Amino acid sequence: MVRAWYMDNDPSDQRNEHHQNPPHFITLEELFKISGVEYFKLNIDTLDTDGVLDKIKKGRGYTYEDELVCSKECLPNYEEKLKIFYTEHLHTDEEIRLVTEGSGYFDVRDKNDQWIRVEVVPGDLLILPSGIYHRFTLDKNNFIRARRLFIGEPVWTAHNRPSDNMECRENYVKNLQTGNFVKVQ
Template identity: 40%
Template sequence: MRAFYHDNIGGDQFALHDSGRSVSEEELKASGVLYWHIPVEEDREWEREIDDIAQRRDYKNRDVKESSRAILGDDWEAGVKMVYEEHMHEDEEIRFVLEGSGFFDVREHPTDNWVRIHVSKGDLLVVPAGIYHRFSLDINERIKVMRLSKDEPKWIAHYRGSETEENPHRLDYLKTVQSVPVAV
């Protein structure tokens, strides 16, 4: 995993868009974003670590999802556009990368800057409920992830707008990050 501020230059969403300004794991944590690296080995020892995290964080469900141009076929354009539109969820978004790579962009509060998180095989990312974010594949255009959830997965996107700003999960998120001291 490597996190940095997005350069905000328009164009190809699959490009790196690295501003040259890094973001540390501590800074991500202050935004509620959690990260682990768990090497994915053929002996499948990684499954025990995932099980331990799932138990500690009360994740009851999981599935595996793969995205690529070949898999999405005719739905490719609509699919990549949909997940790249800024939105939030009422549940945590938990992804463990089994193969491939991609970007999670999260909105930093209170600056509203995009932080780009480049994830690859072995990265486990928890994006908190209520944070604005988006997802994009990178130039490799392929990722396979394990999705974990506390309850039956809903995966309902609430796109940014005045109504979403009043969503109780958004308001709870803002209260949480406003109570976290900001490192200087």
Template identity: 45%
Template sequence: MKSYFYDNESDVISLDYLKEHNVLYFPMDREKENYKEPLETLCKERGYKNRDEVKLSKETPGLEDKLKIFFEEHLHDDEEIRFILDGCGFFDIRDKNDKWVKIKEKKGDLIIVPANMYHRFALDESRNIHAMRLFTDAPKWVPINRY
């Protein structure tokens, strides 16, 4: 994972800065037999009872329409948890000063974006991602758009 201010990729942001904004990062081993136990422990500790997986690629029907929805600035009334199983994408979050912070996630990265934090999501140039989504209740993704 790499994070930086949106307009300056060389201005790398620390994990402590993300923690100050209640954004949590957990590096996971990339192989299922190695990440299963730490993932289950995290789910138990944080009350994540459900999960699903999402795969997006250039071959995904309606990909561009889906990406437009994900890139619209929004928040959720619950945490947004993503564990990247393959591929790469970007979460852009608003910090306490309303500045964009870009977080690049790749295979093995797990990020927790807190409830009620404005953010958006985009794929990298490969246009490929396979992510596990974790939920406290039934799987749902309901954006509350900013404007």
């Protein structure tokens, strides 16, 4: 089961699991209501045969997929890339990650601009809405393999904070304020 919890704003140790003792855990439903982040649990052993991922991809219009491996051995400029991933940013499209091996953390901002850490492990599919401020880091295992899903051709430009005047950010904030996030199966 995925875990999500509130963090403090101390960025000194990005791989620190909790940043808050004791952690204030939240449910996946709460996570969705306060951030728009969606979560699906998939079975890694039957991923390519059970049709669950195919149904999600079809329902959401994901037509392109690739794989990212993040480790010291596999990622050129490893330390530099981790700093880039951990810099607070947003994208103009959804960010979709399906963890197939390893583990890590996605940090997302809630509607009150507070950090929530979401732990991801194999079988976790996380969908971050367009316009949400977020960041990613590995945990102390220093390894993750994830599928990246896209609608159409992959466009992967990070816009570092502040990017509040971008249309995707304005739409995201409006959806947060009105509660207009809709779960798509």
